[in-house]
Amino acid sequence: MKEMILGVIGCGRIGQMHVENLIKCFPNVRIRLVCDTAPDLEWALKWKIPITDNLDQLLDCKEIEAVLIAAPSTYHIDLIKRVAAVGKHIFCEKPLAFDLDSIQEAVEAVETAGIKFQVGFNRRFDNDYKSIRDRVAAGVVGKPYVVKITNRGPVHPGLDFITNSGGMFMDKAVHDFDMAQYVTGQKVVEVFTHAGCLSNPEFAETGDVDTIMTSLRLSDGTLCNTDCARVTNYGYDQRLEIFGEKGMIKTRNIGETNITMNVPGVGLVADNPKWGFAERYFDAFVEQMKAFIAYLSNDDMKSPVDGYAAKSAVAVAVAARKSFQEKRSVKVSEVL
Amino acid sequence: MKEMILGVIGCGRIGQMHVENLIKCFPNVRIRLVCDTAPDLEWALKWKIPITDNLDQLLDCKEIEAVLIAAPSTYHIDLIKRVAAVGKHIFCEKPLAFDLDSIQEAVEAVETAGIKFQVGFNRRFDNDYKSIRDRVAAGVVGKPYVVKITNRGPVHPGLDFITNSGGMFMDKAVHDFDMAQYVTGQKVVEVFTHAGCLSNPEFAETGDVDTIMTSLRLSDGTLCNTDCARVTNYGYDQRLEIFGEKGMIKTRNIGETNITMNVPGVGLVADNPKWGFAERYFDAFVEQMKAFIAYLSNDDMKSPVDGYAAKSAVAVAVAARKSFQEKRSVKVSEVL
């Protein structure tokens, strides 16, 4: 295998996780340069990676074949355009942007440049979700009737985070909308939303919510419910269920161990779900990188998650938010 | 314990089940007379119960203290009025009627007569649901955020049944609406419905549906999703989940046995859910009768399920159907 040389833009929590996974799991990948506005020198030293706050240095580096963009979402579009302009391939974290026009611009920049482009919907690379999707595609469930998706985080990410996140529809529920489309191969046609600040009423003034429930109608008539919440206190509750013509398939949560204990006076105690996204989707993040590297290495492959898929998921998020704001059912076609 | 003497009006599938449970499980209860328009003599002989097609004979029988009404739903209101008029206590199967005015008439007839009155929402008496409700009431879950209810039957009941059932909203989804209110102690305020003929498109012409998904907003802001379907082919899928401030509580399906088998080439196979409502809710039907008999025996008890509860659940069903027909979110207050 030939060596693959990458650059990374944005190296906060997610960026560092990607870099560490690449170092630990991909002997043939070399991180040539990391660029961050506030470079974490200690971390870079520990992992022996060159780091800079000068984006041009990275863009000008001929060796770098592809770039991971893990900067805050508000910078994604501009960064995509700049990286595309120098002809480097791109992996960009989701969401690309919070509005559809910006995403369209990015998609066009990518196409104009003729580069490879993958968006970070990590859950598609989770073994359980991928396996369900493959079985659905193979007809194991028959025609789907009902899809139910649960996506609940362990603790509130805090005021700082949510003010820059695009809000819960863009940041968190967008995963569910992508999943609904990915797992069924259908498109969301219409969405109705109930939502509120249930766990953290003090965040209501931010205009954001902490609990979202949507009712989706998909293109083949399949009915879908998603429930998405910021705070469980019991871990990262991630489940999916599809009921169809030939039965009902579902995933369960995954704990740190497969141990149970009968505790006198308490009950039969198993592990709660793994705590956060980094623990729960560790393998999925690695598989996502594998898919990106395979895509880079193989000119016959299509993007595992292209810009249109990303735009489509964000479109549902925009419609879902509109439904919440206008207290009515919204067709996705209204927002495109 | 003194003997309790009952009459039964309507003795089809549900009526026979009640009678058989009473005979098998309640030594102190005597079924004095069963009345049916088409008396099943063979069945009556087997169980040694007097049977008649003459309703007056039952209404005139002084010995009979209380009457079970298990006739088709369209006759419920008229029968309640007639039984109330002769001062006998009443247990009536759900739904009382398909419209709210009729239910109100029945409730008033009962109050005027001063009789005891219980409606047949059997699921409230299921050990698992009752236990969840008790824990929620005791604050174990803290403030509820999200409730999810699954209610799927094994096979389509057939054209004959559905044309007389009041439709799926009245006949089947009404259980979910009652459950949402029962288990949280809240009221449904608003409902949005997606529905369709997904498993049996040929029934579309009846105007009824076979799959319903509702999104409910409850009085304290709790978000609730129900999914209700006619046909699983894998059994009677009955689940409930409540996620709240202090954790997430849920029930699982119950099979005929607690056995699993690792089958080579197949997997780890456990039982599917019990097949139909009679198997799944056998114990709940018996507990429901226990509650009725305790209520009859004790003048200090309130009705376990009174007419207002029944009316309230039907009101949500009416609103849910209206939401489906008008493709918009409907407030329950609109239909009351």
Added chain:
Amino acid sequence: MKEMILGVIGCGRIGQMHVENLIKCFPNVRIRLVCDTAPDLEWALKWKIPITDNLDQLLDCKEIEAVLIAAPSTYHIDLIKRVAAVGKHIFCEKPLAFDLDSIQEAVEAVETAGIKFQVGFNRRFDNDYKSIRDRVAAGVVGKPYVVKITNRGPVHPGLDFITNSGGMFMDKAVHDFDMAQYVTGQKVVEVFTHAGCLSNPEFAETGDVDTIMTSLRLSDGTLCNTDCARVTNYGYDQRLEIFGEKGMIKTRNIGETNITMNVPGVGLVADNPKWGFAERYFDAFVEQMKAFIAYLSNDDMKSPVDGYAAKSAVAVAVAARKSFQEKRSVKVSEVL
């Protein structure tokens, strides 16, 4: 159905449970007379049952067709002989006796009298165990290789009980030996025992043990392990596993509910096993009585659990105890 008139000898915890089950679940059975050396008048009044301390009164009562013997085990043989002598059918609790000669005497008395006779191995009537046995008999598991049986009680029954119980081999482990033979249709050929006073060292001076592990060889070569303990503190742990040519089948414990809760900081908590034998085997005790009544009512039926089965299980218990005492593997043929 014609009425079945029974008498009961011995009305402590087990006897009262049988009587109450019969009253609650068998409308056609009448308990004509209960005989106990220390009659519990309050209990008898509550259940409206004639009670006496005069055994002859019961034996002389012509109406009584069959007798339940639930007296202490040390009286079983004598009582069987006396009841057999007056030609009444018998249901007798296990163990019949602690030595094989006495059991043989009882078996002969029953045969001489030509009466019906059933011994109380209640676990055979448990739905899960019975279903496993039926599947094994039907070849679902193929040739069995390994059987594992777990039989652990919740709390120590106390010094009083164990001094009259015949010891743990006779009182508790005997169920496992019967189960090993029942579920496979094979006979135990050889047994090796490890045992000790692990949970309650202070009972060591009684000569009894509180934890037993046996390794059994069955007639077809199947290997079987049983573990039996007095004290779990977490409930009545009752499990069975059979691994064979075509897979592995097993039962799980049963809790009071089928509810789980994700509790923050604790885990995913399900119910511990039901607490005691009366809760765990409630249905099995009822089914056992059903089987006895069906056997009484039908002259073509064989005894559901005859004296030879009882003797066979006790023979294994005698061999297991001998193995423990002599620290060597013991063939069951040595003790017969």
Added chain:
Amino acid sequence: MKEMILGVIGCGRIGQMHVENLIKCFPNVRIRLVCDTAPDLEWALKWKIPITDNLDQLLDCKEIEAVLIAAPSTYHIDLIKRVAAVGKHIFCEKPLAFDLDSIQEAVEAVETAGIKFQVGFNRRFDNDYKSIRDRVAAGVVGKPYVVKITNRGPVHPGLDFITNSGGMFMDKAVHDFDMAQYVTGQKVVEVFTHAGCLSNPEFAETGDVDTIMTSLRLSDGTLCNTDCARVTNYGYDQRLEIFGEKGMIKTRNIGETNITMNVPGVGLVADNPKWGFAERYFDAFVEQMKAFIAYLSNDDMKSPVDGYAAKSAVAVAVAARKSFQEKRSVKVSEVL
């Protein structure tokens, strides 16, 4: 982290697995040379590893700091002596040998040479087993009463394998004996064995068995049962249960996914256990290497699994085989 340079002796199935894991998961480890009597050139080329059939070349290579021995078990002792003689550290697959004297010789050679030495009991590094052991050590279970270990392989490894494996006691059951000691921190004092050729009677003439059940007494009185089988056809069934003073802790099997499906007419189907040891213990094999590399890198660490632990497990295996052959309980002290 400084680079760690390793050599490998013996590169069949297990050896190749170790090498591949090292390459994929340990960027700082370099495999300098692989030595095999029949070098697999194609495999070596694929993984870009120098390979030779000349052992001296490996022993003479100054760069190599430590050697993995994964040759057939019959060569282990000789290879350990030769590698120890040149002062390189050693990781050796289990079992070291089939007799205790040879193991003692190896242990002494290691001590004389003053090298680091770790034996390959991979299961100790499994997350579930390790976590149970940690909890037991922390007193979570209190005093253990009963330990049950299940160790069943998916398919018979074939006549070739078993004739060179040392037999099932040495090759497979030895894992259980190590686990019983590891998880409790106790020693096996006494063992009784039942065994036979149950799944593959045609292998009886090899003198080996395919199903083993042992009853072990541990040093603190804990009772332990192991059942070990060659052929399940449903996967690699690996379970452990400890019942003690404060409750009962156990592991469950792990499937390829966490998906279940309600299949009409079949049941609720989950995954069978992962198929073979390489799938089931993939993570444990990686963790085992991590522990070896940490041990190499840190002169204050003790061996994660030293020669005495290996000898102790083999001693139990020798005693267990003797018990089977002599049909009696055998004390481990008899064979030491």
